[in-house]
Amino acid sequence: MSKVSKSSLFGGEQVLFLRLKKHKDKQAFIEAYDLYIEQVYRFVYFKIGSKEDAEDITSMVFLKCWNYIYEGKLESHDTLKPLLYKIARNTIIDHYRQKQNRVTVPLEAAAETSDPSLDVHSAMVSNLDFQKVVQEKLPLLKEEYRDVIILRFINELSVSEIARILGKTSGNVRVLIHRALQSLQATVNQNEDHD
Amino acid sequence: MKTMTEKELIKNLAALKSASINPDWIKRNREVLSYQIFNGAEYADTKLGFFERFSLISKRVLQPTPIAAFIAVFLLVGSVFASRNSTPGEPLYIAKAISEKAQLVTAFNETSKAKLNLEFARERVAELEKVTSNETNSSEARVQELSDGFKKQIESAKARISKIESNKKAPVSEETNEVVSAEAGKADKGLEISLPAQKALEEAEKLFNEKNYNAAAEKLEEAGKQLEE
Numbered sequence: 001m002s003k004v005s006k007s008s009l010f011g012g013e014q015v016l017f018l019r020l021k022k023h024k025d026k027q028a029f030i031e032a033y034d035l036y037i038e039q040v041y042r043f044v045y046f047k048i049g050s051k052e053d054a055e056d057i058t059s060m061v062f063l064k065c066w067n068y069i070y071e072g073k074l075e076s077h078d079t080l081k082p083l084l085y086k087i088a089r090n091t092i093i094d095h096y097r098q099k100q101n102r103v104t105v106p107l108e109a110a111a112e113t114s115d116p117s118l119d120v121h122s123a124m125v126s127n128l129d130f131q132k133v134v135q136e137k138l139p140l141l142k143e144e145y146r147d148v149i150i151l152r153f154i155n156e157l158s159v160s161e162i163a164r165i166l167g168k169t170s171g172n173v174r175v176l177i178h179r180a181l182q183s184l185q186a187t188v189n190q191n192e193d194h195d
Numbered sequence: 196m197k198t199m200t201e202k203e204l205i206k207n208l209a210a211l212k213s214a215s216i217n218p219d220w221i222k223r224n225r226e227v228l229s230y231q232i233f234n235g236a237e238y239a240d241t242k243l244g245f246f247e248r249f250s251l252i253s254k255r256v257l258q259p260t261p262i263a264a265f266i267a268v269f270l271l272v273g274s275v276f277a278s279r280n281s282t283p284g285e286p287l288y289i290a291k292a293i294s295e296k297a298q299l300v301t302a303f304n305e306t307s308k309a310k311l312n313l314e315f316a317r318e319r320v321a322e323l324e325k326v327t328s329n330e331t332n333s334s335e336a337r338v339q340e341l342s343d344g345f346k347k348q349i350e351s352a353k354a355r356i357s358k359i360e361s362n363k364k365a366p367v368s369e370e371t372n373e374v375v376s377a378e379a380g381k382a383d384k385g386l387e388i389s390l391p392a393q394k395a396l397e398e399a400e401k402l403f404n405e406k407n408y409n410a411a412a413e414k415l416e417e418a419g420k421q422l423e424e
Contacts, residue, residue: 026232033228041216059224066232133199134207153208181201189198 013080021074029066032080037062039155040084046150047092049139057095061088081157082164089147089165137187145180152177282322283337305355305362306422312352313396313419319345320403320412342403349400356393356422392421 016035019028040061045054064087068074074083138146147166151157157165163173199207278287278294295315302308323341399414 029232030225030229033225037221037224038216041221042212046211055220055224059227062224062228063231066228070232134204135211149208153205154211156209156212181204185199185201185204188204 017074017080020069020080024070024072029069033062036081036084040088043085043150043155044088044092046138046154047146048095053095057088057091061091064091079164082161085151085157085165133188134184137184140187141180141183144176145183148173148177148180149184153181282325283340284334305359309352309355309359310419310422312348312355313415313422316345316348316352316399317412317415319348320408320415324408345403346400349396352418353393353396356396392418395421 013035016028016032019025020032037058041054041058044057044061045051048054048057061084065080065084068083068087138149141149144166148162151162151165152159159170159173159177162177163170166173166176168176274287274290278290281287281291295311295318299308299311302311319341323338323345326337326341395414395418399411399418402408402411402414
C-alpha cells in the first residue's frame with residue numbers, strides 16, 4: 001500500500017492524526033483506512049466470529065470514526081488507533097443488542113462451515129492443530145479476556161494502547177492480560193486432556 | 196496431544212495475525228467509504244443551520260451581555276442618585292463629579308451648558324455651607340477644593356456667555372446687509388440678556404468671596420433666570 005508507506009515517511013500516525021484533527025483531511029482518513037483496516041477487521045472478526053457481520057461492522061466503524069472526526073470531537077488524547085478500537089467495541093455491543101433474537105453462528109461452527117475462499121479462515125484452518133484449538137476456544141472466554149487476548153497477542157498492541165482503549169490503567173491491563181492468558185491456556189488444555 | 200505451554204499459546208495466537216483478509220472486500224469497502232466521506236451525505240444532518248448557530252451563540256455569548264449591561268446601568272444610576280447630597284471626602288462624591296461632567300458633555304448648546312455651570316456653582320455653594328457647618332468634616336483643603344470648584348464653574352459660565360454674545364453679533368457686510376439687519380434685533384436681544392446675567396455672576400462671585408454664601412446662591416439663581424429669558 002503505497003499511501004501507507006508515504007504517510008509513514010512523513011511521520012506516520014502522528015501526521016495522520018494532525019491532518020485529521022486540524023484539517024479534517026478526507027484523504028488522510030482514506031490513508032488511515034489503509035493503515036488500520038486489517039487490524040480492525042481482525043479484532044471484529046475474532047470477537048464476532050462471522051465474516052459477513054465482521055465486514056458490516058468494520059465498514060460501520062470507519063464511517064462512525066469519520067463522523068466523529070468531522071464533528072470535531074477528536075481530542076488530543078485520542079490518537080486514531082485507540083479511537084477506532086473504542087468505536088469497534090461499542091459497535092460490537094450495539095450489534096449484539098440489535099441482533100439478540102437473530103441466530104448467530106459461533107466462531108467454532110463458522111470454522112466448520114465457512115467459505116473456503118475466506119482467506120482469514122483458510123489461513124487459520126490450514127495452520128497447526130493448536131491454532132485451530134485456540135480459535136475454537138477464544139469465544140468461550142469472558143468478553144474482557146477476549147479483548148485483551150486479541151489486542152495484545154493477535155494485533156500486537158502495546159499495554160498502554162490497550163489501556164487507552166479499555167479505559168484502564170496499564171497495571172490493570174497487565175493483570176488482565178495475565179489472567180486472560182491463564183484462562184485461555186486452562187480452557188485449551190482442558191480440551192487436550194479430554195482428547 | 197500434549198499440553199500447551201504459555202509460550203506456545205502466545206506463538207499460536209501471534210500466528211493468527213498472518214491470516215490475510217479478502218483483498219477484494221478491502222478494495223470495495225475503500226471505494227464505498229471514499230464515496231461516503233467525499234460526498235458528505237452521511238453527515239449532512241450534523242450541520243447546524245444559521246438560526247441554530249445564532250441561538251447557540253446568543254446562549255453562550257450574548258445572553259450574559261444584556262444582564263451585565265443592565266447591572267452596570269442599575270449601579271450607575273443608583274450611585275448617581277445616592278451621590279446627589281454628597282460632599283467632598285465622601286465615597287460617592289466622585290460619582291457626583293462624573294455625573295456633572297457627563298451632563299456638560301451631553302448638553303445641547305452653549306446656553307444649556309452655561310445654565311449647568313450656574314447650577315453646579317450653586318451646588319458648590321451648598322456643599323461649602325454644609326462642610327463649614329459640620330465641624331468634624333470641615334477642613335481647609337475641602338473648603339479650598341469647593342472654592343476652586345465654584346470659581347471654575349463661574350469662569351466657565353462667563354466664557355460661555357461671552358461666546359453666546361459673540362455668536363449673536365452679526366458680521367457687517369454690504370453683501371449680507373439684509374441678513375445683518377434681520378439678525379440685528381436678535382443680537383441686541385442676546386446682548387440684553389447676557390449683560391444682566393454677567394452682572395449677576397460678578398455680584399455672586401463678590402458675595403462668595405465675602406463668604407456670604409446665601410446671597411451668592413441667590414445671585415446665581417438670578418443669573419440663571421436671565422439666561423432662561
